[in-house]
Amino acid sequence: FYISTLNAVNGPLRGTTAGALGHGHLNATIIAGATPYGPLDSLFYNYGIGVAPRANILSIPRNRLGYTGTDEQVYNDSVVTPGPNGAGALISNNSWGNGTNGNVYTSTVEGRFDGYVQDASLDIGIDPISLIFSAGNDGANGLTRPKVAKNLISVGNSESLRTDLGGTDANNIDDLSSDSSRGPTADGRIKPDVVAPGTAITGGRSGTDSLRGNIGTAHRWSSGTSHSAAHVTGMAALFANWWYVSQFVRPSPALIKAAIINSAIDMNGANSSASIPNGSEGWGRPNLKNMLNTGVGMKHHNDDLVGLSAPGQGFFINGSVADANKPVRVTLVWTDPPGLADPALVNNLDLKVTVDGVVYKGNVFSNGFSVPGGTADNRNNVENVFLPAGTPVGRGLQVEVTATALNGDGILNNGDATDQAFSVVIYNYSSQAAPAFYNVSGQVRSANGRGIGMARVRFTNSQGITREVFSNPLGYYSFTQLAGNQNYTVNVVSKRYTFAQRVEPVNGNISNLNITSTGTP
Numbered sequence: 001f002y003i004s005t006l007n008a009v010n011g012p013l014r015g016t017t018a019g020a021l022g023h024g025h026l027n028a029t030i031i032a033g034a035t036p037y038g039p040l041d042s043l044f045y046n047y048g049i050g051v052a053p054r055a056n057i058l059s060i061p062r063n064r065l066g067y068t069g070t071d072e073q074v075y076n077d078s079v080v081t082p083g084p085n086g087a088g089a090l091i092s093n094n095s096w097g098n099g100t101n102g103n104v105y106t107s108t109v110e111g112r113f114d115g116y117v118q119d120a121s122l123d124i125g126i127d128p129i130s131l132i133f134s135a136g137n138d139g140a141n142g143l144t145r146p147k148v149a150k151n152l153i154s155v156g157n158s159e160s161l162r163t164d165l166g167g168t169d170a171n172n173i174d175d176l177s178s179d180s181s182r183g184p185t186a187d188g189r190i191k192p193d194v195v196a197p198g199t200a201i202t203g204g205r206s207g208t209d210s211l212r213g214n215i216g217t218a219h220r221w222s223s224g225t226s227h228s229a230a231h232v233t234g235m236a237a238l239f240a241n242w243w244y245v246s247q248f249v250r251p252s253p254a255l256i257k258a259a260i261i262n263s264a265i266d267m268n269g270a271n272s273s274a275s276i277p278n279g280s281e282g283w284g285r286p287n288l289k290n291m292l293n294t295g296v297g298m299k300h301h302n303d304d305l306v307g308l309s310a311p312g313q314g315f316f317i318n319g320s321v322a323d324a325n326k327p328v329r330v331t332l333v334w335t336d337p338p339g340l341a342d343p344a345l346v347n348n349l350d351l352k353v354t355v356d357g358v359v360y361k362g363n364v365f366s367n368g369f370s371v372p373g374g375t376a377d378n379r380n381n382v383e384n385v386f387l388p389a390g391t392p393v394g395r396g397l398q399v400e401v402t403a404t405a406l407n408g409d410g411i412l413n414n415g416d417a418t419d420q421a422f423s424v425v426i427y428n429y430s431s432q433a434a435p436a437f438y439n440v441s442g443q444v445r446s447a448n449g450r451g452i453g454m455a456r457v458r459f460t461n462s463q464g465i466t467r468e469v470f471s472n473p474l475g476y477y478s479f480t481q482l483a484g485n486q487n488y489t490v491n492v493v494s495k496r497y498t499f500a501q502r503v504e505p506v507n508g509n510i511s512n513l514n515i516t517s518t519g520t521p
Helices: 023-032 071-080 110-118 163-170 225-247 253-262 288-292
Strands: 008-010 057-059 091-094 130-134 153-158 194-197 201-204 219-222 298-301 314-320 328-333 348-355 358-366 369-372 382-387 396-405 419-421 423-427 437-445 456-460 466-470 476-483 486-493 502-506
Touching: 023 057, 023 201, 023 219, 023 225, 071 110, 091 225, 110 130, 130 225, 130 253, 153 225, 153 253, 194 225, 201 225, 225 253, 225 288, 253 288, 253 298, 253 328, 253 382, 253 423, 298 314, 314 423, 328 348, 328 396, 348 382, 396 423, 456 476, 466 476
Parallel strands: 008 057, 091 130, 130 153, 153 194
Antiparallel strands: 201 219, 298 423, 314 396, 328 382, 328 423, 348 358, 348 396, 358 369, 358 382, 369 382, 437 476, 456 466, 456 486, 486 502
């Protein structure tokens, strides 16, 4: 069946005796359902195939009747109990919530969950875990608790496309469900983080469960942010597997979160018409193709590699834009130490991205894209710079992460109580250094030194790329932003004068590259 003992095991029951109504089983199949099992729907899709088929499932029965464990034990059991693959959990799906609280952050609830992301185990080791939560189904009343915690991935509910089951509530994937819990947080942070399909979602039915929406004896459907979170958990599992196979280490929770947010698409349907970022859809709807099958260069920095230990210290990534037909997207995420109250941020890092000489600060947006200027963000532990397609190939791309304030322990057990690790994801990146660009100017002259107007001046490099301008009435010409550190073949065409072809090196700004005619026609 979709979920079996081949890819799923129970964690410690801790007194659990009853309460299996099928909600958890449905979400497990959304995440990891594997074996095709009829019938198919009207579009010939299987009702129960998950986002990450056969991903390993460890079931922790937190919400079943009779469970006596604490939240500390829930997440400790998650990371220390061997799953089907013999390893503890890296990602935890949490399709539950405990009422609303005005989107306020407290140390006793939200702070505890931020701490679990840093270290979920109760022993002396450090065992981080990525916690993915449903945002809640309370609409404008706000996110259910503890979903405004900084380090969680909180997921709202966008529509699916399944009108046969959901009618007008599942007829446009760019619509946001009206009951999806809204942010922002009380201290102005962006929550939910993302949204994912959660209306009329199908999956496997758990035996004779009594919940609504049964499709025969083997399947059922349901709606809510619970299933949105399950979709994103499946995406996280695919990314984590790709990262582990390619890098031989587990991705950090910050890297998983950065990869998901970096892939998101701005929605423009009902209840989601405002440009990102906003308190309805967060950063948008994640897209697997943008995350794993991008067709363009990517750069990932996992926060296990380096951290910042002093205010003012910086970290740099230098490269260039890989594809002019694709956007440039840079995401910074760090697992911030637990806060005490609003404002919840403890360690403040700032993102600055310079593209083709223009500087953009993290989270300074207008109409869904980054704009120059603005003020550095001092509330969120997620910062983005998103630019539309159109930046020419090879133009410079520099990413700078700066420690503006370090007030807490962002790297546990290293002897430094005020430091911070972080992760970065860059979409549309080339490691090839950007060429320098220079300005070149001079005068086109006759043999007796008189300026020649309306002469066409053409510079062509070894790749055949040509730039051309016309001289003004006094003979002066000017090129701006000419790719440098290379030789150019220079040709000049005039109605009255002839010019010899020449080769000129451009290794810096040149203000007196004068070109003299060799004769008259």
